Amino acid sequence: MNLRDLRYLLAVVEHGHFGRAAESCSISQPTLSVQIRKLEEELNVTLFERTSKTVAPTAACERLIGHVRTAVAEADAILAVSRDLCDPLAGRLRLGIIPTLAPYLLPLVFAPLRAALPSLEVEPWEDQTEALLKRLHAHELDAALLATDVIGPEFESRPLFDEPFLAALPADHLLARREAVAEADLARDILVLADGHCLRDQTLAACGRGEALTGNLRATSLSTLLNMVAAGYGTTLIPALAAGAAQDAGIVLRPLVAKVGRTVRLVWRARFPRRAALDAVGDVIAMRLRGFAEGAAAGTI
C-alpha cells in the first residue's frame, strides 16, 4: 500500500468521478482506475460501486476513509514539518559551555546571537569540559564552547577567540605594585579551582607548578575563587572575560609578562549535520570578541 494510492482514493471519494479525480491528482484517468483497482485487490475490499453515471463509495470505503484521511494528513504534516526543519539556522541548538566562561561570555553574545539568528534557539548548558564532551558524544548537546584542544576523529573544532589570563591579586599584595607580573612569581601562593576545571590545569601549568595551595578551601567556582583572592588567601590567574567581576570584588588585576592565555573553541561532532548553524554561531561570537585579546592582554579592560 502506498500513500499515493491513498491520495488517489481520497480524490475519488471527493470528486465521485474518476476523470476529475485523476485530473486533480495530475494523472490520467486509466492510471487512476488501475491504481484504485490494485488497491481494492490488495485490501480485498470493493471500495466503489461504479456505473457510467455514478461512483459511490461502499460501506467498507466509508469505514476506511477516516484512517486514510489521517494517514494522508500525517504524511502532509511530515512534509510541512520538514520544510520548517530544513532551515539549519532554525530550531534549537544545545550549546555546552564551561563554567569559567559561561557567566562572562553569555551576557556579551546573547543579544548579538538573537539579532543575527532570530529563529535559532541557543540553549546553554553549563558543565565542565569532560562532562560536556560526554554529552556531546551522547548527542545530548549539539556543540560546546571549550578552552582546551580536542583530539580524536569524533570531534571537530574551530577557535573563536583568544582569552588572555590576568594575574588576580589581593589589593595589598606585593606584586600589585608592579605594572606586569611574571607567571612564575605567582607560583608561591597560587590558588586554583577544584578538579575538573580546565582553568585549574592551565593556571598550574602557566605558573610552572604541579600542585596548588588551595588547601582545605575548595574553590568550586570562579566566583568563589575570586572571593578567596579578595580575602587575601592567595593569588590566581583569571580569564580576561572575568576581569569585570574580579574588579567588582576588589581584586587588583595585572597583565602577565608571558601573556599566557587560553583559546576558546567551538567543538562539535564531526558528523553533526547542522554545520551552517555552528558556522553562524561561531561567526557571531568571534565577531563580538574581535580585538578583545589585545586590549585585555594590555590590561585595558
Add this chain to the structure above:
Amino acid sequence: MNLRDLRYLLAVVEHGHFGRAAESCSISQPTLSVQIRKLEEELNVTLFERTSKTVAPTAACERLIGHVRTAVAEADAILAVSRDLCDPLAGRLRLGIIPTLAPYLLPLVFAPLRAALPSLEVEPWEDQTEALLKRLHAHELDAALLATDVIGPEFESRPLFDEPFLAALPADHLLARREAVAEADLARDILVLADGHCLRDQTLAACGRGEALTGNLRATSLSTLLNMVAAGYGTTLIPALAAGAAQDAGIVLRPLVAKVGRTVRLVWRARFPRRAALDAVGDVIAMRLRGFAEGAAAGTI
C-alpha cells in the same frame, strides 16, 4: 514519499543499526541505506548522524518521528480494518422492506438470519416500494424486499417466495359461508390501502376494479385495513403472511378461487459488491418460507 520509506525510517530509529533494521524489513542493507538517503533528500532534512559505530536520530528526526508513527499506524489500521471488512458476510446490511410485509415476515426470519449469518447485522428499513427504490438508488439501502417486478438495468432481483392473497371478510359477511371466494365477487365492497402501497394496486387488479370504495377512511396500514374489515366496512385481500393478524382481529379468511398472490423478491443494485451477503440472506428467507405458498393458498394456516 512512501509508506514503505516511513517503515524503514521507523526500523532504523528502533534498531539504531542499518543492518539489523534492514533485516527486520526483509531487505538488504544497501537498499535500506539508499531509501533512507532518498527520504532525507526528499525532506531536505538529515535524519541520522551516522558513524561506523552509531546511528543516532537527529533532532529533526525526533520532531518527525511522531507523525511517522501515526501515519504508519493508520496504514496498519487500514489493512486491519479491511481484513475484517473483506468478509462479505460480515457487517451491516441495510434492508428495505415494504410495510405490508415487514411486520409479518421479520418475526419469521430474524432468528434464522442471526443463526445462519451471525456477523451480518441486518438493519431493516420499512417504507413503500417507491421510497425504497429511491433509497436503494441513493446507496442508502443495500437491498430491499419488494412484492413487485423491478425493471431497468440498474437493479437486479431474485424471487424468494410466493405469497398468496386471501379474502378477508367480516365474520357476518355473506361470502364467509363459502369455502373459497372468487376475486370478482369481492369487487363490490372492496377496501384497499392508501396510495403508494403495492398491495393496493394488486388488490384492485385482482378484483378487476380501477378504483376502490375506501371513501373517507384512509387505510394507511394493513393493520388499520384489517380493523376496518373486522368492523364491517367491507372486504379486502390480504397477503397470506398477515393471516394470523387478521384472524386475531376476528376476520374470516377464505382462499381465492384464482389463487392470485404476489411474489416477494429481493432487489439490489446490479453493481452492489456484496452479492455473497445477498445470496445468503435470500437463501435463508427462501428456506424459511419453503412450502409456505401451498399451505397458505389452501387456507390451512
Add this chain to the structure above:
DNA sequence: CAGCATCGATAGGCAATGCCTATCGCGTCC
C-alpha cells in the same frame, strides 16, 4: 431509434525505481 457523448475499464509500451549482489572506505579491536 439510430447516432453521439460520456464514463470507466482494458491493452500495450516506456521510463522510473526499488531491489539485489559485489565492493569500497572508514574505523575499531585484538
Add this chain to the structure above:
DNA sequence: GGACGCGATAGGCATTGCCTATCGATGCTG
C-alpha cells in the same frame, strides 16, 4: 597491522506506475 564490522556506493535486473489508444456500457437527443 590485519581482520572485522558498519554504512556507502556501483551496476544490473525486475517491477511497476504512467502514458496513449481503444473498448464497452449507458444515457441522451434529433
